[in-house]
Amino acid sequence: MYTGIVKRDEPKPLRWVGSSHDDLKSFPAEVRRDIGYALYAAQMGDTDPAAKPMKGFAGASVMEIVAPFFGNTWRAVYTVRFRGVVYVLHAFQKKSKSGIATPKSEIQLIQRRLADALHDYKERQAQNEE
Numbered sequence: 001m002y003t004g005i006v007k008r009d010e011p012k013p014l015r016w017v018g019s020s021h022d023d024l025k026s027f028p029a030e031v032r033r034d035i036g037y038a039l040y041a042a043q044m045g046d047t048d049p050a051a052k053p054m055k056g057f058a059g060a061s062v063m064e065i066v067a068p069f070f071g072n073t074w075r076a077v078y079t080v081r082f083r084g085v086v087y088v089l090h091a092f093q094k095k096s097k098s099g100i101a102t103p104k105s106e107i108q109l110i111q112r113r114l115a116d117a118l119h120d121y122k123e124r125q126a127q128n129e130e
Contacts, residue, residue, distance in 0.1 A: 011043035015087045017113040024091040031067045031074045038065040042078060042086045056107055077110050079117060087117040
């Protein structure tokens with residue numbers, strides 16, 4: 001099984017799913033910088049210390065970046081499930097009222113966007129074969 005962790009000289013491209021790019025752009029500059037470093041590490045085949053496998057998804061191919069800032073927690077979720085590309089699935093401010101658990105609505109959105117990423121990846125693969 002492909003794990004997505006391969007050291008590279010050139011960064012893998014980032015592909016943004018849904019509103020993830022616009023959502024990330026709305027974060028404070030310090031948070032954007034921290035998440036940007038973690039995404040760059042993923043593009044280079046590394047895992048930033050702020051990135052951990054997201055619970056509820058099989059294996060370590062869906063990762064969650066946690067960026068605390070002034071008492072708030074900001075998150076970005078990406079996948080390295082597909083060869084040669086990093087898909088950013090979601091970016092949000094954690095406002096859970098149930099402790100550390102990610103709200104069910106956020107998990108469902110990530111699941112839908114992961115399916116969208118798979119569809120996009122397969123489409124691009126098919127186009128490259130033509």
